[in-house]
Amino acid sequence: xxxxxxxxxxxxxxxxxxxxxxxxxxxxxxxxxxxxxxxxxxxxxxxxxxxxxxxxxxxxxxxxxxxxxxxxxxxxxxxxxxxxxxxxxxxxxxxxxxxxxxxxxxxxxxxxxxxxxxxxxxxxxxxxxxxxxxxxxxxxxxxxxxxxxxxxxxxxxxxxxxxxxxxxxxxxxxxxxxxxxxxxxxxxxxxxxxxxxxxxxxxxxxxxxxxxxxxxxxxxxxxxxxxxxxxxxxxxxxxxxxxxxxxxxxxxxxxxxxxxxxxxxxxxxxxxxxxxxxxxxxxxxxxxxxxxxxxxxxxxxxxxxxxxxxxxxxxxxxxxxxxxxxxxxxxxxxxxxxxxxxxxxxxxxxxxxxxxxxxxxxxx
Numbered sequence: 480x481x482x483x484x485x486x487x488x489x490x491x492x493x494x495x496x497x498x499x500x501x502x503x504x505x506x507x508x509x510x511x512x513x514x515x516x517x518x519x520x521x522x523x524x525x526x527x528x529x530x531x532x533x534x535x536x537x538x539x540x541x542x543x544x545x546x547x548x549x550x551x552x553x554x555x556x557x558x559x560x561x562x563x564x565x566x567x568x569x570x571x572x573x574x575x576x577x578x579x580x581x582x583x584x585x586x587x588x589x590x591x592x593x594x595x596x597x598x599x600x601x602x603x604x605x606x607x608x609x610x611x612x613x614x615x616x617x618x619x620x621x622x623x624x625x626x627x628x629x630x631x632x633x634x635x636x637x638x639x640x641x642x643x644x645x646x647x648x649x650x651x652x653x654x655x656x657x658x659x660x661x662x663x664x665x666x667x668x669x670x671x672x673x674x675x676x677x678x679x680x681x682x683x684x685x686x687x688x689x690x691x692x693x694x695x696x697x698x699x700x701x702x703x704x705x706x707x708x709x710x711x712x713x714x715x716x717x718x719x720x721x722x723x724x725x726x727x728x729x730x731x732x733x734x735x736x737x738x739x740x741x742x743x744x745x746x747x748x749x750x751x752x753x754x755x756x757x758x759x760x761x762x763x764x765x766x767x768x769x770x771x772x773x774x775x776x777x778x779x780x781x782x783x784x785x786x787x788x789x790x791x792x793x794x795x796x797x798x799x800x801x802x803x804x805x806x807x808x809x810x811x812x813x814x815x816x817x818x819x820x821x822x823x824x825x826x827x828x829x830x831x832x833x834x835x836x837x838x839x840x841x842x843x
């Protein structure tokens with residue numbers, strides 16, 4: 480038994496193309512400040528969801544073209560569809576060697592519904608995966624979040640389900656945890672849930688929001704929010720007070736975020752850049768150019784560098800701590816959206832949005 484839920488084919492509507500146009504329009508401007516360094520220092524056997532399968536390769540197959548949209552914005556193709564039906568399969572660690580990382584092959588979780596973001600819950604030692612399950616701007620109340628164990632097994636029921644009578648969840652994307660609160664972006668609203676029970680706590684609407692995307696919390700519990708359509712970054716304090724950090728076309732379609740004590744790192748959708756925005760006297764500071772654009776997820780590398788997913792590059796890039804080198808950490812990733820990272824296992828968690836699956840790769 481698993482999710483008996485309706486399925487909506489993935490289509491990129493005119494409203495979403497407008498968001499892309501706005502992001503692209505703002506993406507080419509010069510930055511207000513630059514910096515040369517980081518200011519913070521197989522054959523498969525499938526069954527039902529929760530069952531296991533093995534994969535003979537260490538890479539995800541690449542089926543999406545390099546101009547596929549990253550979640551939440553650019554949808555140059557309007558006829559792309561996700562597989563029909565509800566979530567159906569799961570998988571466990573492959574038995575063969577991953578030629579990209581030199582470790583065992585990735586764990587694969589199949590049968591998701593447009594997975595957009597993966598978050599490691601350190602307290603529960605589990606992974607949360609947000610599923611859009613429809614149009615990324617669709618106010619359809621059928622988005623959901625599943626909880627997955629590190630071995631790839633998926634709980635039988637969604638952890639948070641828009642289909643439930645007491646929950647509204649349209650197209651969930653980025654997530655962040657502060658204490659026992661789980662924050663989730665949902666188009667124009669940040670929704671707050673109980674991390675343990677999944678119960679809804681409060682909604683934090685953002686006036687003027689167009690396409691809220693990623694979230695990242697700093698050590699003080701302040702949660703940064705990117706809006707890829709409105710070219711803004713906001714911050715939410717632990718007592719749910721909202722304020723604008725920066726609004727600028729130089730953010731170039733801000734997507735993935737990673738907060739530190741002084742501000743937030745940003746990867747861009749309409750430019751191939753890693754940026755930094757300080758909290759005090761905010762300005763756009765360019766850190767490094769990536770080989771390809773349509774950047775989505777951003778996580779800290781265990782060695783102090785950065786991990787960045789790119790739809791255009793169909794890859795996960797690894798940026799050195801000194802920002803001097805950019806290498807391909809994992810190739811052949813089709814539609815890699817908002818990545819997560821499990822520091823206990825040194826594992827990167829990659830949702831493959833258009834493939835309705837996720838892969839968990841161990842880093843060397």
